[in-house]
Amino acid sequence: xxxxxxxxxxxxxxxxxxxxxxxxxxxxxxxxxxxxxxTANPRFTRITIVxxxxxxxxxxxxxxxxxxIDVRDIRELKPDSSVYxxxxxxxxxxxxxxxxxxxxVSDIFRAKIIDVDKDSMIIELTGTQNKIDAFLDLLDGxxxxxxxxxxxxxxxxxTEGVVEFD
Amino acid sequence: xxxxxxxxxxxxxxxxxxVFGYPGVAICPFFNSMLSVDIERVLVRTEQNAAHMASGYxxxxxxVGVCVATSGPGATNLITGIxxxxxxxxxxxxxxxxxxxxxxxxxxxxxxxxxGAVESFVKYSYLVKNVEDIPRIFKEAxxxxxxxxxxxxxxxxxxxxxxxxxxxFSYPAEVNLRTYKPTVKGHAVQIKKVIKAISxxxxxxICVGGGVHLSNASEEVxxxxxxxxxxxxxxxxxxxxxxxxxxxxxxxxxxNGKSYANRAMNESDLIIMIGARVADRAxxxxxxxxxxxxxxxxDVDPAEIGKNVGPHIPLVGxxxxxxxxxxxxxxxxxxxxxxxxLEGYKADAPARxxxxxxxVDPAEFIRMLSEKLDDDAIYVADVGQNQMxxxxxxxxxxxxxxxxxxxxTMGYSIPAAIGARAAAPExxxxxVCGDGSFxxxxxxxxxxxxxxxxxxxxxxxxGYLGLVREYQxxxxxxxxxxxxxxxxxxxxxxxxxxxxxxxxxxNMEGASDMLDDFLKCKDPALMEIMIDPLDxxx
Numbered sequence: 001x002x003x004x005x006x007x008x009x010x011x012x013x014x015x016x017x018x019x020x021x022x023x024x025x026x027x028x029x030x031x032x033x034x035x036x037x038x039t040a041n042p043r044f045t046r047i048t049i050v051x052x053x054x055x056x057x058x059x060x061x062x063x064x065x066x067x068x069i070d071v072r073d074i075r076e077l078k079p080d081s082s083v084y085x086x087x088x089x090x091x092x093x094x095x096x097x098x099x100x101x102x103x104x105v106s107d108i109f110r111a112k113i114i115d116v117d118k119d120s121m122i123i124e125l126t127g128t129q130n131k132i133d134a135f136l137d138l139l140d141g142x143x144x145x146x147x148x149x150x151x152x153x154x155x156x157x158x159t160e161g162v163v164e165f166d
Numbered sequence: 167x168x169x170x171x172x173x174x175x176x177x178x179x180x181x182x183x184x185v186f187g188y189p190g191v192a193i194c195p196f197f198n199s200m201l202s203v204d205i206e207r208v209l210v211r212t213e214q215n216a217a218h219m220a221s222g223y224x225x226x227x228x229x230v231g232v233c234v235a236t237s238g239p240g241a242t243n244l245i246t247g248i249x250x251x252x253x254x255x256x257x258x259x260x261x262x263x264x265x266x267x268x269x270x271x272x273x274x275x276x277x278x279x280x281x282g283a284v285e286s287f288v289k290y291s292y293l294v295k296n297v298e299d300i301p302r303i304f305k306e307a308x309x310x311x312x313x314x315x316x317x318x319x320x321x322x323x324x325x326x327x328x329x330x331x332x333x334x335f336s337y338p339a340e341v342n343l344r345t346y347k348p349t350v351k352g353h354a355v356q357i358k359k360v361i362k363a364i365s366x367x368x369x370x371x372i373c374v375g376g377g378v379h380l381s382n383a384s385e386e387v388x389x390x391x392x393x394x395x396x397x398x399x400x401x402x403x404x405x406x407x408x409x410x411x412x413x414x415x416x417x418x419x420x421x422n423g424k425s426y427a428n429r430a431m432n433e434s435d436l437i438i439m440i441g442a443r444v445a446d447r448a449x450x451x452x453x454x455x456x457x458x459x460x461x462x463x464x465d466v467d468p469a470e471i472g473k474n475v476g477p478h479i480p481l482v483g484x485x486x487x488x489x490x491x492x493x494x495x496x497x498x499x500x501x502x503x504x505x506x507x508l509e510g511y512k513a514d515a516p517a518r519x520x521x522x523x524x525x526v527d528p529a530e531f532i533r534m535l536s537e538k539l540d541d542d543a544i545y546v547a548d549v550g551q552n553q554m555x556x557x558x559x560x561x562x563x564x565x566x567x568x569x570x571x572x573x574x575t576m577g578y579s580i581p582a583a584i585g586a587r588a589a590a591p592e593x594x595x596x597x598v599c600g601d602g603s604f605x606x607x608x609x610x611x612x613x614x615x616x617x618x619x620x621x622x623x624x625x626x627x628x629g630y631l632g633l634v635r636e637y638q639x640x641x642x643x644x645x646x647x648x649x650x651x652x653x654x655x656x657x658x659x660x661x662x663x664x665x666x667x668x669x670x671x672x673n674m675e676g677a678s679d680m681l682d683d684f685l686k687c688k689d690p691a692l693m694e695i696m697i698d699p700l701d702x703x704x
Contacts, residue, residue, distance in 0.1 A: 014293070
């Protein structure tokens with residue numbers, strides 16, 4: 001099994017996300033995460049998809065997704081020449097005694113405490129998946145109540161291959 | 167001008183000659199507007215067949231076929247027909263009425279999320295939300311359906327949009343689709359590679375698929391094969407690219423194909439697949455072929471290349487455009503010894519076992535029928551044993567062979583033949599079906615009569631769902647389950663009820679004369695031929 005990160009630029013039509021996710025489910029492709037958001041031009045949406053499969057499947061994913069009428073561009077974001085980021089929100093149980101040590105761990109990872117309640121806190125961390133996984137490992141001793149992750153968003157480094165809006 | 171008037175006008179702009187459809191309240195504004203344009207309207211008897219008729223029409227006319235249905239059940243009934251067209255890459259524009267856009271999503275009477283339901287069977291779909299978008303959407307829909315890899319496009323139009331006033335109708339001269347630009351011209355370097363591969367090859371074979379018809383490239387491909395003396399086999403969908411008796415043609419490949427066609431594929435050192443999917447029925451073990459063979463795969467759809475088998479030389483583009491280029495290339499080659507080998511295989515192929523003489527021999531009957539048909543006749547085979555026998559024994563001269571290949575949809579032949587008739591009223595058209603598939607579409611005899619779209623229909627009557635019975639015989643040791651067609655109507659009385667001349671052939675005695683009479687009928691005619699209930703395909 002390989003993993004690839006694909007970056008898509010799609011027309012912001014109604015149903016474009018369901019067209020893409022429907023393609024994955026009906027052809028049995030594995031999707032690890034999908035994130036979408038508008039771009040500088042509101043007519044376009046940028047989607048980052050992390051998919052797993054063998055080489056032939058990953059090639060088919062690129063071709064079949066690329067074939068959808070609404071998809072303007074699809075390309076692989078290779079790890080060497082791209083940046084990936086993911087955002088995670090973690091709600092962790094924090095008693096008076098635990099609160100300070102959780103803040104210390106968060107500081108090391110440059111995570112932010114964005115909400116504090118009398119017996120819990122919410123931590124926000126942005127980073128690569130490795131960093132997020134390492135942070136979660138460190139929180140192992142605490143009681144994690146809820147987690148929300150965005151999945152990867154990514155961009156290729158530099159200006160080469162940037163698709164111009166028309 | 168109303169949205170509905172604009173829809174009708176778009177069809178005029180697209181040069182649509184006929185629409186096949188079934189009205190309901192949600193599409194009534196459109197049908198009302200169709201009264202003021204010069205486009206024939208054919209009322210089908212169930213919506214699925216509207217899509218099949220549009221498919222037959224598209225395949226013979228080379229134009230986009232158009233079918234229309236109302237919201238809810240009308241739209242959902244279309245789905246099998248749309249899926250059938252999608253599987254065979256047939257260009258259709260399917261128009262559905264929809265409930266008032268203000269009520270969308272509230273489960274009102276006859277509401278169905280048709281764009282959602284057909285998503286996996288269309289090339290693209292539209293839900294029209296603004297009446298001003300109608301000209302652009304229709305322009306795009308016809309463009310998408312008829313370019314690149316052809317396929318069905320659905321336009322869902324809520325009734326309030328059909329009834330809304332459009333401020334200005336101007337049909338776009340060009341489409342502006344930023345995200346859709348199919349490749350037409352083949353890459354010059356890849357074309358050179360193909361030519362070089364041919365010059366290095368000793369045992370090349372061309373395998374043609376339905377894409378050759380869709381690209382209208384039969385002549386170019388034939389000329390190429392003849393220029394270099396390269397033998398040709400075909401998939402089910404590629405039948406009639408080559409005349410059956412062309413000395414370079416070695417039949418259909420696949421589980422139900424000719425043994426010598428499969429042998430030619432297996433023993434070749436260069437396979438040139440043209441407009442074919444390399445699907446399971448044609449090539450059962452793609453990996454086997456790759457071991458000692460160079461594979462060239464020519465297709466307009468880049469996603470087909472490498473889907474089932476990884477080619478050595480991929481070549482993406484429109485087949486006609488590619489072969490116009492290829493025709494300019496010169497190759498030093500002599501494949502005479504290879505052809506001789508293949509001719510030997512063909513001569514040695516065992517003849518089909520004769521069925522009991524008290525029944526009609528389907529192989530002999532089809533051969534006889536083929537010989538009597540006009541050179542350019544259109545032969546539409548349904549699905550099942552009748553289809554396999556047709557593939558095996560129909561002799562194509564200059565005509566066309568149509569069938570539902572990818573989806574294998576029973577009941578396709580009669581509506582597709584009626585659609586073909588609308589496209590080519592001057593040509594001879596024969597629909598061949600089984601007693602099972604006939605009963606899936608026999609309601610369309612009324613459509614045929616009402617709209618004067620006569621076709622010749624031949625029912626292979628064996629009292630069984632023959633191909634399934636054959637499968638149950640082989641796999642379940644003859645324990646037949648739900649394949650007995652007892653209860654079928656008396657087809658002579660049925661013909662009489664529809665006012666159609668009827669012929670019945672019990673065995674081969676008198677077959678020739680009866681066929682002559684049958685084909686001589688100017689109007690529709692129905693012939694029932696009695697097949698041994700236990701006869702098998704091979």
